[in-house]
Amino acid sequence: MNIILISSSYKGIYPYIEQTVEDEFLKLGHSVVKINPTLTKELREVIKQSNPDVVITLVGYKTDKQLLNYLKKTGAVLCVWFTEDPFYLDRSIELIPYFQHVFTIDLAAFEFYKVLFPEKDILHLPLGTIPSIYQPEEVKAKYDLCLAGFPYPGRVELVQRILAETRYSLIVVGPGWRKSITENDQKRVTIINRWSSPHLIRNVFNQSKIILNPHRDDNFVANQNNLGITSKSINNRCFDIAACGGFQLIPHKPDTGVHFALEKEIVVYSCPQHCIELIYFFMKNEVERTQYSQNAYKKALSGHTMFHRIQVILNRLFEKSKEE
Template sequence: MKILFISSGFLGVYPYLEESIIKAFQSLNHSILTIPPTYSDVSINKVKDFQPDVALSFVGYKTDERLLDSLKEKGIALCVWLTEDPYYIDRSVLLLDKYHYVFTIDKGAYEYYKNSNTTNNLYYLPLGTDTSLYYPEDSDQHVLFDICLVGYPYPNRIDLIQQILKHTSFTVLLVGPNWQRYFPKKIDQLKILPHWLKPDMVRKIYSHSKIILNPHRPFHFPKNQNSLSVESKSINNRTFDIAACQGFQLVENKPDLRHQFDLSQEIVAYNNNEEFLHLLDQYIHDSDLRNRYSQNARNRVLKSHTFVHRVKYIIEQVTGTIS
């Protein structure tokens, strides 16, 4: 099948996600052409020469309507993968009627769309992971940090770190912009890398940490564009990346987590700060148990949660076949 992939137009992690998706399509022997989300004669001519069967717009917020109209005129099936739900759902809802097939990464957003009867071809599809980027490092590498957290300092994450610093002596590594704003003073047990890191560096950090924290972005964060107050019910793609690296993570419990992992032997979730501190103390001292969970989690990812699994699902829905 010929796939037209319309990139998001965003920087940071998005080009890596897009490259992983492209590789996944290619691994399944699909031909793929990538174009930017802007409308241009160059892109239209490329599409004309390529003659795709399906177009997949990633994120979709920057995709020019003129480009979509041109593709519709050619009879091409239009798909969008909404990766910012429900945090920017105010923007997502404006796109639903522009595509034949809508895929959203969040179960809460999916349920909202379903209840609104906005589209018939609507599917819940979380992002996956790329095991060529996220994999276990050499086992002889030593641990540098007890705990790490990679990501933006949302209020719930700041609170979690404050609890750790207040109640434990564990060493903590924070990675991402703006963390120094909330922890400006030097703290012996705390180290901050105040910038975004590429996947290969993130992989190394995961491999050098006993426990990786994964609290999720709050759906009611003031900078969100979620005036509908749609609750996020799904795990983020970092959950799959950490598991692919065979890292042990403490993840915030989300309604859909148990459908992606076995909570009794693949991943450990917490429901509040008190439970988090208890689990942190329990698992940080038990390397055998951490290794058992992390190995099981990686096996689950390899079986069910790579980008190859995701793009295969997209093709199955569009063609109505199961390969």
């Protein structure tokens, strides 16, 4: 197939994800042309020459509506993969009418879209990990605990509780953490106060005994989710941590057991206090940590890579085309 991949134009992790999406399509024998999200005269020519069968974009919030209308006239099948759901659900809803196929990383968003847009093909599809980036390293554990990601209030609360109630070493990675930890506590915490590449994150994961993975707050002030749809899904970092062979503690989500076997591949907590109790237990039980890590690693590589996700997309498109 001839595939057009519309760049999301977001920085950070997105160039890595989009490059992997492109690479996986190419590995499967498809041609891929990546374009910018704004329609121009030059871009019209590129689109004509590529003669697309399928158009896909991640996020989609910066995509020019004129571009989408132009692409629709080519007869190509338009797909969007919402990777920020449900936290920007307001913006996602505005875009759905332009696409035939809608993929979302969140189960709650999927359930909502199925009701609101019954005529659309909606699929719950988490992002997969990138094994060429996220992988085990032969390094010694340097930190007891780590937390990588933006300091959302819930994450800050968890870190503050850990600092107050334990003496374990901790590293936090992400812009804004220095402001979120008191000067006195900063003496105990290693802070990388910036966005960091996936390669650095991988290194931190591999140097940590326990990786804390509290998810984004549903009520964070910057969210654009006026309907208040509460997330029901684990985040993509779960798969990345597993691919690194890391042991993680995550909050319970309704779809956790769909992706990992509870009490075998992953450990969930119900509240900050429960998380601290689990930290104490697993810090003293390295054998159990290792068993969980090994099981989750095998699961991630056998079913949760970006290659697996691209296969799901292609199979979905093939099935729907047969129905039509």
